[in-house]
Structure formats: C-alpha cells, structure tokens
Amino acid sequence: MRQLNIDFKETIPVAPLAIIPLQSSWKLGNNVNDYIVSWRKERHSDHHTNILFEEYKKDSYIIDAKCSRFGSGEAKGTINESIRGKDLYLIVDVTNYDITYKLCGHVNRMSPDDHYSDLKRIIAAASGKARRINVIMPFLYESRQHKRSSRESLDCALALQELKNMGVDNIITFDAHDPRVQNAIPMSGFESIQPTYQFIKALFRSVDDLIIDNEHMMMISPDEGAMTRVVYYANVLGIDMGMFYKRRDYSRVVDGRNPIVAHEFLGSSVEGKDVVIVDDMISSGESMLDTARELKRRKAKRVFVISTFGLFTNGLEIFDKAYEEGTISKILTTNCIYQPAELLEKPYYVNVDMSKYVALLIDSLNHDHSISDLLDPSDKIHKLLVDYNNKHNR
Incomplete structure (x- = not known):
C-alpha cells in the first residue's frame, strides 16, 4: 500500500492514534486501518525518539468498542480499551439500514436516529479521557433538513451543536447537502470534502x-x-x-x-x-x-x-x-x-x-498536517487528464 506524496518526517502526532469504526462503518474502518498500519510500518520520522512515537507503529489502531442493546430497545456504549490521551477518530454511517436489533421480540432495522444515538453513546463513554475527539460522518446526519422554509425543526444544525457540546473537536463529512450548515458551529472544526x-x-x-x-x-x-x-x-x-x-x-x-x-x-x-x-x-x-x-x-x-x-x-x-x-x-x-x-x-x-483517502485524512490530521492539498486536488486532476489523453492518444 503505497503512501501518497505527503511528507510526515518533520511532524509529530498530536497524540497516539485510535480509531473506532461503529458497526455501521466497520468495513470502511477496517480498510482505513489497514492503510495506516502499512504506511506507518514503512515510514521513518526525524522525531522517532519522541515519546509521542511510542505507539506510532502498531498492528492495529482500532479500539474495541460496542453498543449493546437491552430487550426494551435501550442501549449503552462501551469502550473496552484505554483511550486516555489518544487522538480518537469515530467513523459512522448513519444511512446503514442493514443492521437490526430486537425490540420487545420484534426485529427493528436501525435508522439514522439510532446510528446517531450510538455515536453519542461512544462519545459519552470517551468523554474526558481522549486527548481529542474527531467524528468522520460521510453522510451528514439530517443534512437534508438544512434550512427552515416554514415552522420546521433545524435538525442538522442542532446535531452539530450537540456534538460540539459533547466535546467533539473536528467533524469531517463528504459532500454536505448544504455546507453552510457549518455556520451552526463557526468556532469548531468542520470540513465538507468533495471526492x-x-x-x-x-x-x-x-x-x-x-x-x-x-x-x-x-x-x-x-x-x-x-x-x-x-x-x-x-x-x-x-x-x-x-x-x-x-x-x-x-x-x-x-x-x-x-x-x-x-x-x-x-x-x-x-x-x-x-x-x-x-x-x-x-x-x-x-x-x-x-x-x-x-x-x-x-x-x-x-x-x-x-x-x-x-x-x-x-x-x-x-x-x-x-x-x-x-x-x-x-x-x-x-x-x-x-x-x-x-x-x-x-x-x-x-x-x-474512498478508504485510502479517508486514511490519508486521518493520518494527516493526527500529525496536525495541512489538508488543503487534499481538499483542492485540481493539480492532480489535471495530471490525470493529461495521462488519460496520452494513454489513449487524444
């Protein structure tokens, strides 16, 4: 797994990396973890003796965590490993309808509300322990309800404010339906990334x-x-x-x-x-x-x-x-x-x-490295266009 052309030699991590992919994003989270594990095993840093590099090269950065449900449908979030002092990244897919749970003997499919509640449960379990909490939510929860046109709720804005108040430092989403929703949390980290x-x-x-x-x-x-x-x-x-x-x-x-x-x-x-x-x-x-x-x-x-x-x-x-x-x-x-x-x-x-791209975002943010080049890939697209035309003689 070749590392993309970003130099991490002169930077140090904010804190040891930890990733919790919720059940809804388990496959994506595993692929992201594999990329980062491979890159870091091959990488040499000028600051490798720094104490922050003590857990830099690992076989996995995924933390054991889960949301258990009672027969009534209520739930709790549990983190089974230490995340004290870690730079924590939570990955959640609020649209995943393939996950079910039992509610008083009936089978229920998880809705966006259920996934969002599970995210909050894991954040609550990590509260006050992690060095920094980051949420990667590719499909932004309730982003289709982004503006008020009559007597309506502003669900997306409320959710962003709630995450901020729970201690989330950065929220990363992809192609938000209306990126102006970030105005709800103007003093917090928010990125809507275009793939x-x-x-x-x-x-x-x-x-x-x-x-x-x-x-x-x-x-x-x-x-x-x-x-x-x-x-x-x-x-x-x-x-x-x-x-x-x-x-x-x-x-x-x-x-x-x-x-x-x-x-x-x-x-x-x-x-x-x-x-x-x-x-x-x-x-x-x-x-x-x-x-x-x-x-x-x-x-x-x-x-x-x-x-x-x-x-x-x-x-x-x-x-x-x-x-x-x-x-x-x-x-x-x-x-x-x-x-x-x-x-x-x-x-x-x-x-x-998108696994490689998400992995690169996490790796860059963990180093406090600029992601401006990742957000504007125009130079890479021009090169891609030239290569395509040359390959097909156009």
Whole structure:
C-alpha cells in the first residue's frame, strides 16, 4: 500500500492514534486501518525518539468498542480499551439500514436516529479521557433538513451543536447537502470534502473511450443545488456545463415535498455528446432518471451519473430498466455508506473506493498536517487528464 506524496518526517502526532469504526462503518474502518498500519510500518520520522512515537507503529489502531442493546430497545456504549490521551477518530454511517436489533421480540432495522444515538453513546463513554475527539460522518446526519422554509425543526444544525457540546473537536463529512450548515458551529472544526478526484479517476478507469473536450463531452447539473459541484468539474476538465431546474407544483405536497412538474434545461446542445450528471446523492433516483431521459431525448450520446451517496431508497429495479433501455451507461457512487451486495454486481455500477483517502485524512490530521492539498486536488486532476489523453492518444 503505497503512501501518497505527503511528507510526515518533520511532524509529530498530536497524540497516539485510535480509531473506532461503529458497526455501521466497520468495513470502511477496517480498510482505513489497514492503510495506516502499512504506511506507518514503512515510514521513518526525524522525531522517532519522541515519546509521542511510542505507539506510532502498531498492528492495529482500532479500539474495541460496542453498543449493546437491552430487550426494551435501550442501549449503552462501551469502550473496552484505554483511550486516555489518544487522538480518537469515530467513523459512522448513519444511512446503514442493514443492521437490526430486537425490540420487545420484534426485529427493528436501525435508522439514522439510532446510528446517531450510538455515536453519542461512544462519545459519552470517551468523554474526558481522549486527548481529542474527531467524528468522520460521510453522510451528514439530517443534512437534508438544512434550512427552515416554514415552522420546521433545524435538525442538522442542532446535531452539530450537540456534538460540539459533547466535546467533539473536528467533524469531517463528504459532500454536505448544504455546507453552510457549518455556520451552526463557526468556532469548531468542520470540513465538507468533495471526492472529485476519486470520481474522475474511477470514470477514466471504467470508460476508456472518452473524448474530453467541448465538442464531445459536457457536465450536467440536475438542479440548481448541484451547480457549485458541476462548475468545479467543468472548470478542471475544461469542458462546458448545462443545468436543469425543477419546475414544481407548490400548491401540493407529496411525500413531504412539492412534486416536480417538469425539468427545464439551460445550456448548449448535448446532441452527440457524452454527458455526466453530478449530484450529492441518489435517493429514490426518479429525479435523476428523469434528467437522464431528458438528456437522451435531446440526443445525448451516453449518460454517466456521479453521486457521492447511492441511497437507492426505492430499490434498483428502475435503474436496471434504465440501463437496459440505454438511458444510463454508468452509475458511480462511493463506498462511504452501505452498499448492498446486489448493487455491487450490477454491470452499470462503478464502486468508488474512498478508504485510502479517508486514511490519508486521518493520518494527516493526527500529525496536525495541512489538508488543503487534499481538499483542492485540481493539480492532480489535471495530471490525470493529461495521462488519460496520452494513454489513449487524444
């Protein structure tokens, strides 16, 4: 496992590293741990005699911890190893619906509320003992309820404030639905990270006949909320972009939202071009597929979908049908959240592995190393683009 090009020789850790992946993120946490173990075994530091390097090279940084449940559904968090003085990283996937527990003899699937409560239980168990507490929550809890438009609760802001008050120093999330939620905790560490480089690399690896210029390719925003993401992709790749906006019926509310009447397109012609739709999440997928159909109706060549979180709340059947009809060619989502085995077997699905990136973030933060280069990978993307074009003689 080759270490990425970051120099840790002249820095020392904040404190000995400890990682607690909650049950919801156990697979991701194990992969992250394996990367860090491998890197540190090969690494030599100028300060290796410092006492902070006493536990620097270990076979595992994962701490034994669990959340046990009583028959009533109540629970408690337990940490079975010492975390005193440790730089503690908690990893949690609040969307993982595959975990169940017994409630008065009935089987319950864990909801985002359950996962968030378990996170707080482990934080409470570590309170006052760890040197620093950091939370890695790829899908930010309640991030879809990020603003108030009527007499509504502001759940995401409340959750961030609660974590801060419990002693959490840093919160790291990926592609927050609206990164302005960090205004709820302006004096705390908060990073919403865009996995742009990982997506472009995965797209280039899975499709070998792309021609990346204005005549053959275009980035698409499915709505006004995704504009910032798409503008960045278009700029670093040097191609045009277009945008759909959703015309809604504000006289009705269906399933908690105003139904979409039509998708209107703003931008140049997509005829004969490969198009890439970029968004933060695929929920039911209906809106995303409506966008793809509109693009095909406008004679787009192929449609690729990039989304940080693939929730697929209504199942995969509609995506299977869209693939069979030629509406979509590839769907790319990350492994930051739970992926059912069925999804991984789909011919149109590309899994974007974020384990190495999360490991690098943890390793850098543990050294108090700047992560600004990780947050803006434009130089790496340009190099990736040059290498792709040279490889395919374009």
